[in-house]
Amino acid sequence: MQTVTTLTELRQARAAFAGRLGLVPTMGFLHAGHLSLVERARAGCDHVAVSIFVNPTQFGPGEDLSHYPRDLDRDLALLESLGVDLVWAPPPEEVYPPGFQTWVFVEAVTAPLEGKHRPGHFRGVATVVAKLFSAFTPQRAYFGQKDAQQVVVIRRMVQDLNFPVEVIVCPTVREPDGLALSSRNTHLGPAERQAATVLYRALSTARQAFEAGERDAEALRAGLSSTLASEPLAREEYVSVAHPETLAELSEVGEAGALLSMAVRVGHTRLIDNIVL
Secondary structure (H helix, E strand, O other): OEEEOOHHHHHHHHHOOOOOEEEEEEOOOOOHHHHHHHHHHHHHOOEEEEEEOOOHHHOOOOOOOOOOOOOHHHHHHHHHHOOOOEEEOOOHHHHOOOOOOOOOOOOHHHOOOHHHHOOOHHHHHHHHHHHHHHHHOOOEEEEEOOOHHHHHHHHHHHHHHOOOOEEEEEOOOEOOOOOEOOHHHHHOOHHHHHHOOHHHHHHHHHHHHHHOOOOEHHHHHHHHHHHHHOOOOEEEEEEEEEOOOOOOEOOEOOOOOOEEEEEEEEOOEEEEEEEEO
16 A cells, blocks of 8 residues: 655556546545445455545634544554555645635535535535545545535536546445444543434434325424434534435425435534435
């Protein structure tokens, strides 16, 4: 496994690969969810590359950039054990050199949900992913369904800017009690960790209502909020029942189905989760 830090080194290493390259973009502090993406890429590509970069431009004021967990040595050992060919772990100034002023804006699908509550977040996401696609020139890129809006945004960007990249979306990996794996889970204390299971309980309850015939989106939202309210340590930031491609809020769930998503603060930790109906 090659580990490089500069763009020049990355492009030199990339030039030696023949066949299909799969890219797994990460911010490091890898967990089983990330590793499932790597395994999927390993199964479908001739070579696998991973980026490890805590992207400062997707963090807003007061967010947890300085506290975002990092453990590069552990990450590299895990990736080597899975047969990854190339890792790029650049410093911020390599990605955003002095004078940087070019940004990628994806419009309508970044406006609601995370975009509404984290202004500028998806400008940072779209820009860094576009730069990763340019740097690695992968044929496939692998993302987790847990970051559902991010997936919609990247797919829109790939289509609109004609990137020759196939976006592969992999299922959310969960703990046995349903909590979606996230690097931010490390910030939860024992009581908060138990309380955090309310996110998946709320989504599961809404899914059961849908499977029993409920199609009224407001009733599904009310069910999500009601379950979240039953947990004293959880504070709802938003719940959503939206079209899975446009992210427009629905009045009724039709043939296209729906994306059920939420952001919830448990203690000081902000968690997101979703399911697709």
